[in-house]
Amino acid sequence: MNIVNPKTRDIFNGLKFTDEELQIIESSFHKIFVKKGTILLNAGDIADCxxxxxxxxxxxxxxxxxxxxxxLQFGIKDWWMGDFTAFLTSEKASLTIEVLQDSTIYKISKKDKDYLYNNVPKVDRFFRIKLERAFAAFQKRILANISKTATERYLNFINTYPNIEKSIKNYHIASYLGITTESLSRIRKDLARK
Known part of the structure; x- marks a missing residue:
């Protein structure tokens, strides 16, 4: 039987699951509501989710x-967030994850992820494809940081994150772009004049 419920529809858009697979997925993911300012992970912690x-x-x-x-990254609707190096290698986290807006998220532990991969193979493939795309996106970002001007990086940012610029702090955007807040203001003024 192909069943789609809200959790699987949200996370695995387009995939269909049997009743047994749905039970495994339901037991693996935990929906939580987090308030702005919450720290989900501190650098130095074990990144087990x-x-x-x-x-x-x-x-x-x-x-x-x-x-x-x-x-390093902003996470918005339909994105995955974590310290992936620490999560995959069991090293301590080098990143901190902060909630910038009240958020609804699904959390999965490493143990539950491994169980899910072993028992629902289509989920393993789904995540492999997501990881490949994330790796490609990070590579593009690194290349942009070493080869594009600050203005070009800013334009890429507003194309990648079109709806968050007004709701996050300027110093977060500047640190993402590798520039000062003063440079960010200058870039915005120059673009507004064009």
Whole structure:
């Protein structure tokens, strides 16, 4: 029997599951509501979960020894967020994950993910494809950071995250782009004049 319920429809759009597969999925994912300002993961913690964002906005960042924050990623609707290196290797997290807007997320532990992969093979394939796409996106971002101007990086940012710019802090955007908040203001003014 092919059944689609809200949880599987949200996370696995387009996949159909049997009753038995649905029970495994239902027991693996946990829906939680998190308030703005919540820290889901601190650098140095064990990263034993990853998160699917149903709605809201999250940010992952690294804090340098001098205290400067470097935003690695924003997570928005239908994105996955986590310290994937720590999650996959069982190392301690090097990233902090902060909730920037009240959010609804699905959380899955490493243990539950492994159980899910072993018992619902189509989910294993689904996540492999997601990871491949994420790897490609990170590679593009690295190349953009070393080859594009700050203005080009900003334009890429507003194309990638079209609806969050007004609801997050300027210093988060600037740290994502690798520029100062003053440079961000100058770029916006220059673009507004064009």
């Amino acid at each position: 990853k998160y699917y964002i149903l709605d809201g906005c999250l940010r992952s960042y690294h804090t340098a020894p001098n205290g400067k924050e470097y935003t």
